[in-house]
Every structure is written in structure tokens, then in C-alpha cells.
Amino acid sequence: MDLSLPRADDLGPFRVLHVQNRAVGLEGMVVVDNVAIGPSIGGIRMAPDVNAEECARLARAMTLKNAAAGLPHGGGKAVIAADPGMPVHDKERLVRCFASAIRDDRSYIPGPDMGTDETCMAWIRDEIGRVVGLPEDSGGIPLDEIGATGFGLTHSVLVALEYCDFELAGARVVIQGFGAVGKHAARFLSQDGAVLVGASDSRGAIYDPDGLDVDALVRTKDEGKSVSEHGSGEARDRDSVLDMECEIWIPAARPDVIREENVHRLKTRLIAQGANIPCTVGAERTLAEAGVVVLPDFIANAGGVICAAVEYAGGNRTQAFETIAEKLRENTGRVLSTSRDRGILPRQAAVALATERVRAAMSHRRWGLF
Ligand code: NAD
DSSP: OOOOOOOOBTTBOSEEEEEEETTTTEEEEEEEEEOSSSSEEEEEEEETTOOHHHHHHHHHHHHHHHHHTTOSOEEEEEEEESOTTSOHHHHHHHHHHHHHHTTTOTTEEEEEOTTOOHHHHHHHHHHHSOOSSOOGGGTOOOHHHHTHHHHHHHHHHHHHGGGSSSOSTTOEEEEEOOSHHHHHHHHHHHHTTOEEEEEEETTEEEEOTTOOOHHHHHHHHHTTOOGGGOSSSEEEOGGGGGGOOOSEEEEOSOTTOBOTTTGGGOOOSEEEOOSSSOBOHHHHHHHHHTTOEEEOHHHHTTHHHHHHHHHHTTOOHHHHHHHHHHHHHHHHHHHHHHHHHHTOOHHHHHHHHHHHHHHHHHHTSGGGOO
């Protein structure tokens, strides 16, 4: 794993931990970015190609996300360099080994992210007790099963429509990454009248200008197939989602998928960032100049971590949904109105909102502790 980290700044990182165990084949990293507001919460990402830079950038995104959402938590993230599709007993060994390696670092509370799920969180609880995103039978609110992030994304979109020139009824939606976030976003948006016309996963894409049946597409995925193997619609190659014309485009897969050199391929009016850091800042600027509204990741995809924080505080599913809807609507409205009034990018408005809260908390800490 590439261990080179981005340059530190006055917000963090607070702590960086490199963990490895050759006997088990574990190599991972934890970046605790900032704990001024409280112990950090952030997911564990498992993928063969993760690195320290991705971990540190995602940890910063969590600092901003948790602060913007008004949660009593700082930001952190963990990565494990491994194939998440490995046999389950190997995965359990790896995840348990990782958990025991971070046992004593109470500044980091792990949660699920790409490649890890509620079952992984149950193994971690069994090892060290400190975790969010547990299965329901272990006292958790199963955030991916209930679609906490897709639900929040939908509320963010509903508020953003006030800044767009189309309505949700009949609006065409394209989703890159039909996983936990993507499929629930498709489900909630289509319940409100939007039409899913395209979707992709790591193996391919599917397109139907007349609209895809979301429930049937979810079933295709549940059978272990790619969206491109769905019976109806036109199978296409994975990255063709960039070219599919729509009103709402949702990145829900990996970082940096929209960059300066490919941003011109998008033909959309609104981008709701389900994935973390899916767009470079340069690409976001180009989109703003073209009149495309971009909902920043750490505002629009905060549903999952809000749900996790409600679980950590002992709340239930109903409270989680209510809190997500309230916070996502308020924050999206604040960010877009500040962006319009001050003529700045939504991301700049969002960063200002979040860092103001983090700096205020830091000012109360001894030595201005991160
Ligand atoms: P997931 O593993 O359930 O789904 C990811 C999907 O993306 C899979 O279908 C995978 O096949 C697909 N994918 C991977 N690489 C791809 C590529 N290059 N092109 C197209 N599709 C690709 O993960 P998830 O939980 O849905 O998370 C997706 C993104 O959303 C991640 O960036 C994650 O950090 C972010 N996120 C997740 C949550 C959450 O609650 N799960 C919350 C906030 C942010």
C-alpha cells in the first residue's frame, strides 16, 4: 500500500496509524483527522487499491461532514488493502485482526464503508465493543439496509430543486455505482416520481431512456449479477454512465470519477454526490460555470453517518430518519443560499460552514487540539 500522506494542515490529521499482520495478510491504515468536537467516526473501506492519501482525504471529508451535520464527533477513516469479495471466513479473520490492532485507540469509532458491511461491524463489536453500523439483531440501525444515505440524498435533492429549472416528476436519473447508496437513492427518488434511466457497477452499465424498473434492477444485483446483466435495457460499458443524458446524475462509487478532462462528458442539471470526493475542485468549478448545481458530498451524503450517530447515542430507526431529513434539508438550503448570495461554489459554502464549527470547538481545547 502506498503510504504517502498529503501535507498536514491546521485541522489535522490528529493521528495516523499503519496496521499490518503478515500472518493474516492484513495491511491497513487509520487516519484520525480531527477530534476537537468528539471522538472520530468514519467507515472502514476495503479494496485492493486503497492508499494512505485516499484514507487521509476521506478522513478530512468525515471531519467536515460530521461538523456540518452538527454531530458530537470528529472525523476519521480506515482502509484495508484487500479484495472485499474474498471467502467470508478469510474476511472475518482479517476484520477481527484489524479490530484488535485498533483496540486501544479510542479516538476512532469504526463504521461500514465500501467493501465492509453490518456483519463486519458485528465482528468488530465482538472484538473491541466500539463500533457503529451494527446489524439490527445486535442492537444496531442497519443503515445500508434501510438506505439511510440514499434517503438523505433524496431530501438534499428535493431542496436543491428550488435552485434548478426542472421538477422531480419525470426527471431522469443516472447513478454511477448501484450499491448500498446508489440503489436506495434510486428507490427513494423513483418513489417521488423521478425515472431511473441509467446505472452502473464495477462490471458494466445499463441504459433505458424509457426508464428502468428499480425494484427489478435491485433484484438483479441481489442475485450477484452486474446491472449490465439485467434482462431489459441496453447493456453498455461501465464508464458510459458519464455520457447518459439526464437531469440528476449521482456518483455513488469511487473518488475522483469526475475530473477536468472528462467533466465535459456530463449532460445533466444537478449532481448529488453520494460517493465521497467524487469530483475534483476544478471539475466542480467547470460545472458551476455551466449552471449545473452540485451538492457537495459531505452535505448530501451525511445520512449514513447521522444514522450511525443516532445509533451510537441509543436512538432508533424512526429518530434516525427524522434527524436525517431535518439536517439534510437545513444544511442543503444553507449551503445553496450562501453559494448563490456570495457567488461562491456550494463546496466553498459547505467548507466554510463546517470549518467554522470545527475551529470554534478547537478554540475550547487545550493547545487548540485537533
Ligand atoms: P457499495 O460497495 O455498497 O457499492 C458501491 C458500488 O459501486 C458497487 O455496486 C460497485 O460495483 C460499484 N463500483 C465500484 N467501482 C465502480 C466504478 N469504477 N464504476 C461504477 N461502479 C463502481 O458502497 P456504498 O456503501 O454504496 O458506497 C458508495 C460510495 O458512497 C462510497 O464512495 C462511499 O464512501 C460513499 N458513502 C457511503 C455511505 C453509506 O451509507 N454506505 C455514506 C456516505 C458515503
